[in-house]
Amino acid sequence: MTDTVAAAPEIDTRKTGRLALLSEFWAYFSENRGAVIGLWFFAFICLIAIFAGLIAPYSATEQFRDALLVPPVWQEGGSWNFVLGTDPVGRDMLSRLIYGSRYSLFVGIIVVSLALVVGITVGLFAGFMGGMIDAIIMRIMDIILSFPSLLLALALVAILGPSLINAMIAIAIVQQPHYVRLTRAAVLTERSKDYVTAARVAGVRPIRLMFHTILPNCLAPLIVQAALSFSTAILDAAALGFLGMGAQPPTPEWGTMLAEAREFILRAWWVVTLPGIAILLTVLAINLMGDGLRDALDPKLRRS
């Protein structure tokens, strides 16, 4: 959305195959400055998450009993021992935020993979089979969509029991319909095209036809949706944590940290503000990337 360059860059049409596709994609993607910033920031968070053990000054759960609610270093009373201050039980905020990135990325990855795998499979079947099966699947998706997503996730977690894993399952279920609908719509368009008819006439088995022939041709909108739901998943998991239905303390998940620290909003701004900023920046980076992805993958929007 934030693309600024109007003229399409020249593309070297001599290259063929995957490499060409990739470089074409990168050309479009890198046109979007925001998307590139988002990508770098996202990569940065990924690195932090992977090397959390090396970067973090302390363990996420180690309690310094004589350093409760120490403010960040630039404020009066702060110390270089705890750059971003400590929380009510004396845990280092910086370390907790660093370890917290693992949980947020973990939530995003698991939810998106779950939703993608199940959603695509179900969507493919619905689109390919048609008839009764299609109708039933689509009605189930309608039912899921009739409930506000967070409310549904909340009810599901209440059933499964509050934990990070269950929160992820609930969010994945809530996100199903988007994938199923997208895949099904794509399959319906692709099914009538010549190459599919040709493959079918040639005797390609339905499963192979679905996954090897049709699926690769409807990947673009799915990838965009995946980026979108990656950020939604992080936000929803944080919201569930905030309502006490997500990750349980002392897990340094950002939403749970916020919920735990909420009682301190008057006394210690940093314990409330910092996890929120971490969530915001991560989600923002992913959304910037998502916009770039969509612009690069969706030829219709590319022209606008």
Add this chain to the structure above:
Amino acid sequence: MLFYYFKRFGVLIPTFLGVTVASFAFIRLLPGDPVLLMAGERGLTPERHAELLKQFGFDRPLWEQYLDYFLGIFQGDLGNSLVTKKPVLDEFFTLFPATLELSLCAIIFAMAFGISAGVVAAVKRGTWFDQSLMGTALIGYSMPIFWWGLLLIILFSGTLHWTPVSGRISLIYFFPQVTGFMLIDSLLSGQKGAFSSALSHLILPTIVLGTIPLAVIARQTRSAMLEVLGEDYVRTARAKGLPPRRVVGLHALRNALIPVITTIGLQVGVLLAGAILTETIFSWPGIGKWMVDSIFRRDYPSVQGGLLLIALIVMIVNLIVDLLYGLVNPKIRHTGG
């Protein structure tokens, strides 16, 4: 045309049936015996336990309970809350105006700022103005709203003392609830200052709840406007020498708004989900907070009835949006469903 409407309604019936089953099933799947939970440490004798189960009807076969629930829906009977013993439907409609008032304010706020920001951004496409508007919109779109709410409270209520911390109106005002909408009731009451008090209580929750819809609407308006501005008739209008203001206002915006309206319709679910968080933060006595409380208290009939009613609202709004869209955009009728 008529066929499209029939088909649209036809799809609604199985979905409605499914929603009744789902709302019923959710509750039965919740772990925990509500009677044991009510008794707590004090405990109760097995006889008393059985008696209470019977009284609430939890001892009967599931299908019988479901049938009762299902038939009750058509008589406007969703059972009684286990906590307050009052009919669930009454409870819901006592609290619903508060949520509706907040949601309407949020959506009006989101539309007013979102559409204007989107139009301006589209017209000034590519300028720093466009970029910063859309950057802000993306930040709004990425906002964890529960945190946003807390920040606003700290700033405007805690530090600057501009807005009240929570509630719907200052406690010094007392007047009968006629419509359930505090803004209207406070005007009807004729009490001096009541309306501005109600308004000041609405501001922060409205901003918090409206933030994400605002961002979505702004982005959608911008891209719809861009598409329309590129179309032939707009170019023609421009070529004819019509002033740009007229082109944008009259021709482009009207057509660009069609997809935007759909987007707004889709925001109803988002609003209701956001209401859960917003109402929790601002102690707003609406259905979002009521649902969360009911889930935590294992108030079976309330959760079941609340889920059903909320799903019905979403379904009806979606239906209206679809029908409106069908009216405005004839293309959809043939492909629809």
Add this chain to the structure above:
Amino acid sequence: MRSTKLFLSAFVVSTMISAGANAATTFVYCSEGSPEGFDSALYTAGTTFDASSRNIYNRLVEFEPGTTNTIPGLAETWSVSDDGLEYTFNLRDGVQFHTTDYFTPTRNLNADDVVFSFKRQLDKEHPWNQYTAGTSWEYFNAMSMPDLLKDIVKIDDSTVKFVLNRPEAPMIANLGMDFASILSKEYADQLEAAGNKEDLNQKPIGTGPFKFQDYQKDAVIRYQAHEPYWRGKAAIENLIFAITPDASVRQQRLAAGECQFNPYPNPADLDAIRADANLKLPEQEGLNVGYLAYNTKVAPFDDPKVRKALNMAINKQAILDAVFQGAGKAAKNPIPPTIWSYNDAIQDDPYDPAAAKQMLADAGVSDLKMKIWAMPVQRPYNPNARRMAELIQADFKEVGVDVEIVSYEWGEYLKRSKDLDRDGAVLLGWTGDNGDPDNFLAVLLGCDAVGGSNRAQWCNEEFDALVQKAKIVSDPAERTKLYEEAQEVFKREAPWATIAHSVVFKAMNNNVEGFKIDPFGGHAFHGVDLKQ
């Protein structure tokens, strides 16, 4: 942008108006939740009692504010027959019910009102026994009233007799409980004639210091002072409950002056409240106890020496710091110090891991493995059972005992922990109902309660005899002596590790005067005033 500015100035003006117009006698209480209804006999939650029985109604017998001692309420005097089976109450003269826009009483309180208030709970055929959907008289049942009460008889307009099936000394204290509130029969009759019985629970009429005015669900309850209140008109003219479930929001409202009283401040905010010159923060031990109950039927926990040794291995101070964060007090007896007959002479088991280890060895116990049950929920007597269990786990490791922590869903936890052959020691607690020691000692440790609320499955003849005797003696001095002795037996035999009593804090504006912390956790506002 212009419109935003306009909005903002509107707030500023409105906040100024609300600050200026705050009438002197209006008291705003930031309550923590919505009442379930206004007929207190139907419910068991303290939030509901605050909004109903404690301010709207009276009882025959009441508790002296700030204590667990009973004093006369609507009954001016009473007498107990020699066999302890008949209680005769003489009602106070000239007690008036509330006059509101929905009810005007034509007569004063009389025996009919008392009989009505109890008969509807006792008699399954009573027309008001099932007056609203799902009516159940929970507290009446929980206190075994259906077994205990034979009949309630009107002798004359100002005399009522309660006939019991067996002698029960705590009866008087029971009649001070919220379910025993006295309602107006005249009002009930009027509602019945009009066909809206449910209003008894929605628009209450009582004799108490405040009369109900209005309730906006989940938002605000309004009361007005009852002019002819028999104890004298309340100093507060308008009582407002501003329902504010979120603790930090409650605190902000208190700080902003939107309310004068926060009944449940966050532990995290306590320091800030102490530091605020406009606020004060009285505290008191709660009427509760948190404990770890061994299963005394299973070896080696059937040996008091083993139990005692384990008790000595627990570092209570560490638990108070980490779990209660200052809002708790170490418990040495099974009853809290606010209850009469609390035996303060008893010495708590010292924290001495070395001695504990030696005692275990002497008892022939080595390589002991055990389970500790941790509740999945937060309770007043144990804000974080999981963390408490982890601390005890570490303590027991010191003395060579391996602990596995287990937990179940709350309903399941309560059920399974009653099993006679339960594997492991269970963390649980109890909040008192009527301030009578019997309500702790007999209910939680009596032989009758084995397999029920006696989670230690502990039946000690000496202890049980003392407690049973105290139940039928009606002389308070003699009862006190018996209970003090029972506590000594308890300490010697150690069926539980007594862990802590919570400490309750009440945050309020400095100008609030005359509020006494109620050991039962209630909030009654007669006698409270706002200093100018």
